Amino acid sequence: MKDRLNRLGLNVLAAVVAAIFAVAITSIILLIRGDSPSFVISQMWDYGTQRSTELTILDGASVYYLSAVAVAIGFRMNLFNIGVDGQYRLAACLAGAFAGSVALPTGLRQAATILVAMAAGAAWAGIVALLKVFRGVSEVVSTIMLNFIATSLIAYLMRKSIFGNQHGTDTTTKAIPKSGQVGGLNLIPNSGGKVYGLILLSVAVGVAFHVIVNYTRFGFDLRAAGRSATAAQASGVNVRKMTALTLLMSGAVAGLVGMPILLGSSYSFSAATFQSGLGFTGIAIALLGRNHPIGIAFAALLWSFLDNSQTILDLNGIPKEIIQITEGVVVLSVVVAYELVRRFALAQQQRLVGRALSPTTPVAEGAPA
Amino acid sequence: MTIIEDNAATPAGSLGEAGSAPRGARLDPRLAVFFAIVGLALLSLTRVITGANDITSGGTVGATITLAVPIGLAALGGLWSERSGVVNIGLEGMMILGTFFGADFAYFSHSPWMGVVGGVVGGAIGGLLHAVATVTFGVDQIVSGVAIIILSTGAARYLAGVFFSGQQGGGPTQSPHVPTFASLKVPGADTFFGKIERHHWFVISDLAGLLRGITTSLTPFAILMLLLFPATWFVLWRTAFGLRLRSCGENPDEAESLGVAVYRMKYIAVIVSGALAGLAGAFLVDNAGIFREGQTGGRGFIGLAAMIFGNWRPGGLAAGASLFGYTDALQSRQGSTSVHALLLLGAILLALLAAYQVWRRHLVPAVALLVAAALVFVWYKVTHDIPLEFVPATPYIITLVVLAFAAQRLRPPAADGLPWRKGQGS
Numbered sequence: 001m002k003d004r005l006n007r008l009g010l011n012v013l014a015a016v017v018a019a020i021f022a023v024a025i026t027s028i029i030l031l032i033r034g035d036s037p038s039f040v041i042s043q044m045w046d047y048g049t050q051r052s053t054e055l056t057i058l059d060g061a062s063v064y065y066l067s068a069v070a071v072a073i074g075f076r077m078n079l080f081n082i083g084v085d086g087q088y089r090l091a092a093c094l095a096g097a098f099a100g101s102v103a104l105p106t107g108l109r110q111a112a113t114i115l116v117a118m119a120a121g122a123a124w125a126g127i128v129a130l131l132k133v134f135r136g137v138s139e140v141v142s143t144i145m146l147n148f149i150a151t152s153l154i155a156y157l158m159r160k161s162i163f164g165n166q167h168g169t170d171t172t173t174k175a176i177p178k179s180g181q182v183g184g185l186n187l188i189p190n191s192g193g194k195v196y197g198l199i200l201l202s203v204a205v206g207v208a209f210h211v212i213v214n215y216t217r218f219g220f221d222l223r224a225a226g227r228s229a230t231a232a233q234a235s236g237v238n239v240r241k242m243t244a245l246t247l248l249m250s251g252a253v254a255g256l257v258g259m260p261i262l263l264g265s266s267y268s269f270s271a272a273t274f275q276s277g278l279g280f281t282g283i284a285i286a287l288l289g290r291n292h293p294i295g296i297a298f299a300a301l302l303w304s305f306l307d308n309s310q311t312i313l314d315l316n317g318i319p320k321e322i323i324q325i326t327e328g329v330v331v332l333s334v335v336v337a338y339e340l341v342r343r344f345a346l347a348q349q350q351r352l353v354g355r356a357l358s359p360t361t362p363v364a365e366g367a368p369a
Numbered sequence: 370m371t372i373i374e375d376n377a378a379t380p381a382g383s384l385g386e387a388g389s390a391p392r393g394a395r396l397d398p399r400l401a402v403f404f405a406i407v408g409l410a411l412l413s414l415t416r417v418i419t420g421a422n423d424i425t426s427g428g429t430v431g432a433t434i435t436l437a438v439p440i441g442l443a444a445l446g447g448l449w450s451e452r453s454g455v456v457n458i459g460l461e462g463m464m465i466l467g468t469f470f471g472a473d474f475a476y477f478s479h480s481p482w483m484g485v486v487g488g489v490v491g492g493a494i495g496g497l498l499h500a501v502a503t504v505t506f507g508v509d510q511i512v513s514g515v516a517i518i519i520l521s522t523g524a525a526r527y528l529a530g531v532f533f534s535g536q537q538g539g540g541p542t543q544s545p546h547v548p549t550f551a552s553l554k555v556p557g558a559d560t561f562f563g564k565i566e567r568h569h570w571f572v573i574s575d576l577a578g579l580l581r582g583i584t585t586s587l588t589p590f591a592i593l594m595l596l597l598f599p600a601t602w603f604v605l606w607r608t609a610f611g612l613r614l615r616s617c618g619e620n621p622d623e624a625e626s627l628g629v630a631v632y633r634m635k636y637i638a639v640i641v642s643g644a645l646a647g648l649a650g651a652f653l654v655d656n657a658g659i660f661r662e663g664q665t666g667g668r669g670f671i672g673l674a675a676m677i678f679g680n681w682r683p684g685g686l687a688a689g690a691s692l693f694g695y696t697d698a699l700q701s702r703q704g705s706t707s708v709h710a711l712l713l714l715g716a717i718l719l720a721l722l723a724a725y726q727v728w729r730r731h732l733v734p735a736v737a738l739l740v741a742a743a744l745v746f747v748w749y750k751v752t753h754d755i756p757l758e759f760v761p762a763t764p765y766i767i768t769l770v771v772l773a774f775a776a777q778r779l780r781p782p783a784a785d786g787l788p789w790r791k792g793q794g795s
Contacts, residue, residue, distance in 0.1 A: 029527075033531060080511055082515075131769070131772070131773055135772070135773045135774075135776050135777075136776045136777060137769075137772045137773060137776045140458070140511060141673070141674065141677060141768075141772065142769060142772065144670045144673070144674070145674065145765040145766075145768050145769050146765075146769075148667060148670075148761075148762060148765045149762045149765050149766060149769075151761075151762075152758050152759050152760075152761055152762035153758075153759075153762075155758040156756050156758035156759060159756075159758075280515065280518065280519060283512075283515050284515070284516070284519055287512060287515075287516075319526075319527050319530035319531060319534075319541060321523055321526035321527035321530055321541060322523075322527050323523075324519070324522065324523025324524075324526060324527065325520065325523040325524050325527055326523075327519060327520075327523065328516060328517075328519040328520025328521070328522075328523050328524070329520060331515075331516040331519055331520070332498070332502060332513065332516040332517070332520060335502070335508045335509070335512050335513065335516060336502055336506045336508055339506050339507055339508050340506065343507075
């Protein structure tokens, strides 16, 4: 227990150090151009803590969270799902077309839409699973290819003869009527708006992720296979089956990524609203949150805060793109910091074991580590 | 510090084999020429049958060269890095840095040559970052690559805002017009070959199209970049330095035991890799005459695919890049009909492969190939065009199909993607 706490403390420390490093780099860049870092921070803080911004931050975080969990599921088994981008867009497209045209009773309609999205995401990831399990194709490469193919497929599906409807300059799927939408939650009073109702879906997915990975046999097998595929196989885990299931699960969650937006604000799919890039953000957030459901939640909130509070900078003549540099540095330095912590912990463990096993120096029971 | 015993039982043979790909993967140059001629003849045949004249037109050839070079450079970058054992998924990011620095240097120095330098500098910075993260700190290479893409996208955007805002036509998302290289046109070649081309003769007109494309669209930049392919082959496969570099990608422990400075080799490889990707970015800027956000359009990833397609060999990846550049070029040249015509070519190729398998007495794959050929032929026969939306996806679909059928025959460097730390050989 003490060891675990120690480990947790080190990881949190690593994240904080990485964040400070990122702020330092950002400050240096700002100073080079002659901008004041403290001004930037105070501006972003003031703007980011306004009620209306808090609203968009929560909205954004609920989407980022789903994307990051989709990535994290794969990461737990050493599978790199770069394909969240393609999976989520295709799923949103099909689910949007479904919700706009299939009349079902309220409640059932939303549930069915979400299921369609999950199925679509899982199916697209299923191609990756098939290629990986039966043909040995690396999921990194196949997901990258499938992202591009998804873009083409969506462009094709959005033809007027299939799902497309012209709305001004935008081509969208048929609008989802009121009975198929998900209303907002009044989480922040006096903010003049409501948070995506499907933020609850994000929470539910997070809880389910935590329970499945940590408290089920499936989760145990998944983590075992992630640590060492050969050892897992030797102890009776069907690694190929686990690989396929993990990818399908990751794809199903990726399918959910677009749902808060689709059912909570856009009410129809268009390629302009559902852009690629969310999958990459998901990777960054999963890394930041160490693939842990709570860590990811914090990371998603931080990312969304940065993304939404940066808009104020342009009004003050500071290019808001600086924040993207901050985000990039945070990710890069956080993975370096985690790696250093891992090495440190490993060395510490080796030292402890070495001391315990050493025949010459007697170890006092309960000696401080 | 515990000294972990080195696995001395490992035979040193694996190092010696570092360069030799499995049998059959390396193509005899004479055979390559033969294949090129047969390929041209088949393409010509397809053109004559389908009437899709654009599949071998000079315009298509010229566009292919322009589009294939950046993909090939990115692939070459991937090759350098992965031959030293470092997977570089950040090529896309380094390419983005190359576009910004290329445009920036070219614009402010009023010289396209400085654009080339800028591309090298920008890409190399990205490569250096990747090397620090993966070699020194041992971070997961794919994770670092993704982080570098995020960082480079932001950096290019910020820097463009800082440097190009206020310049005429410039801003955070695009640069002003930058000086570019003029293409070296062989005098008279355009009209001469063009005339032959318009006759649409079998093979002869196609050859004329090929020559017209080559003689009218090459710039000094493009020629320089094309030379990097044989140069890379020579450096990596014919010099001691190259052998050392590749040995780090095959078995770094043994390389270290033989006195190779593994870290230094990996650093050099990854920085060169970034510089090549940066050149690809600068090349894009030179073609467009402008830096634009999102200009790379995923070409770093296509380069990666081309490298895998080419089995981690310079010749193979050049072929892959040409193929991808070609399908890319067809898009704007009657894409629907042109790619549709290629279906027929695909059917012919599959049938030929089936015949080859019959000759080798491998009947089961022969039948499978024949069925595939028949299916593709039926597809060609019952449709009139390929939906235009799917034309850009052609390279990716081809890559997936190739990977699905040939993944087991591909041979990446043995230690590719594995983090390695000095003095901890296992």
